[in-house]
Amino acid sequence: MGWGVGVALFAAANAALWVISSRINRSIEAAVPPEGRFIEVGGEWIHYVDEGSGPALVMIHGLSGCGRNLTYALSPRLREEFRVISLDRPGSGYSSRRPGAGVDIPAQAALIAEFIGKLDLDRPLVLGHSLGGALALSLALNHPQSVCGLVLVAPLTHPQPILPPVFLSLGVRPAFLRRWFAQVLAAPIGLLGRKALIRAVFAPESPPHDFAERGGGLLGLRSRNFYCASSEIATVNDDLPDMVRRYPSLKLPVGLIYGSRDRVLSHRKHGESMLGKLPDLCLEIVEGAGHMLPVTAVEPVVELVRSIALRAKPQPCLAVDLAAPVLGTS
Template identity: 40%
Template sequence: MRKALFSLLLIIATSCGVTDRQAGQTVAEAREAYPPEGRFLEIDGHRVHYVEKGSGPALVLIHGASGNLRDWTFDAVDRLSGRYRVIAFDRPGMGYTPRIDRDGASIYEQAALLSDAADQLGATRPIVLGHSYGGAVALAWATRHPSDLSALVLVSAASQTWDTDLPFFYRLTSGPLAAIANPAISAFAGEERVQDAIAGVFAPQPVPAGYADHIGAELALRPATLRENALQRASLKAEIARMVPQYPQLDLPVEMLHGDADTTVGLQIHSVPTARQIPNANLVVLPGIGHAAQHAAAAEMGAAIDRAAARAGLR
């Protein structure tokens, strides 16, 4: 499989002008089909894209890897805005928030940027909710900036180290061949592969009607976004390893949700040990639910947010 891929890349390299033009067209089409949904603010000259809706206690939503804030605007923002001031951010390098630097933004850099962005919006000490990779960013926010949030909600969150190596796809899209591979993937990724990837995230639950059309997967297939996403994923395990020893010092309400059918971020590897390490953590296991618990268990997520708000004295 890998030899075949390298052969394909060599062929593409000989016609890279065509590939670059096709990739550029794909990027332009993605921007036209999925324009920014929200507004922009600037933190020390760095633009941050966000959507804001509702009133009440501030609630910040942080999306996972290969995603953008459209994961939240599919239905969560509308659903939660009746009782919270909901703010969903595009993480650096994803959606319409530019990357921080060329090396891939660490979870700590992302947390600092989003914390400053929330503060600029007047969302002081919000409830911070992170899904999957976004859960690691939320934990970085809590461990590095504990006075800047009131409570933490972790949904299918990456929070511990794991045994497996970085998947080949991320090594390819972050490594020396990225300059060839990423435009090729952007230009020629088929609709079927995109749909299969979305279905894999939701499994064993079906993809909600309209989700694939709303999420804007094409935004994640832009060459620069492919590289940034891969660089972030490549450094995640080491960053989490440095963060885990700080969990026992967390002194705020922490609500955790995790499906026991999640094969992307395993419950027993991540949330079970994390819940033991954080003194104020409350873990709710969702029977039969996969990785997309923010959609498949929307009511349970809303209840977890309400518990966090009540425990923080915001309700």
């Protein structure tokens, strides 16, 4: 086979795979459409779901996820007590990410701080799951005026030099190879392995049968979502060492909850190790649970949210007028 023939076959295969990927992306979006609102923040269109009433609670999902991961089971339990805002991070779900936009932890935290300001949420409670936990910590460190307390659910808190096995496919470098892989291979490969991928994220627990659609699991298989998640993986360890050094400076209440059998992030490295670093930390370990606590351990997460909300914004005490007469005395 001549060189020219090989190039032609490669180009034809790429074109065919691009067409297949485009069809897969469209079918996923038809099966899992946007369910919330859009707002322009920092040049991006951020998709979010705003439900309930009461004190504001902003919820941030993890790597390759979307807001539906948190609205699947968690927000229905919280919206009767809180105004719950679940957002798609830039480049995830239905939120945009402009070419060249920062994907590092501080850049995303800065955009979330602007999002909080745009919605005039004052200083909300912020819940972050997995990578969303790292963003929540960065938000508190760099934008303390944007948060009153943190609830960290199976969070990434320390550098993770070795990728968790479930995310090994995201470690595509350099950037040009990542873009090519995302455009022609990520969606077909992801669709073929979607059941195994979801099982691995939930392990050792079993995922709900409808998580791919109602929980948004399918959205992470799209080409652009793969590219964004892979780009985040490439930079995620850059800022964590400095964040770890600064954790003791945080002066707000923090709740941290982990599953004892989490196979994505170690509860010892990313959970128990925080006990000596955060001055006002409440740590809970859920025995036997895995990584997807917002779906599999809803009640413990809800109780932790309630606890941190009370500590973050104490109820005002009733003032007593000492000069006033006391009822019931002669």
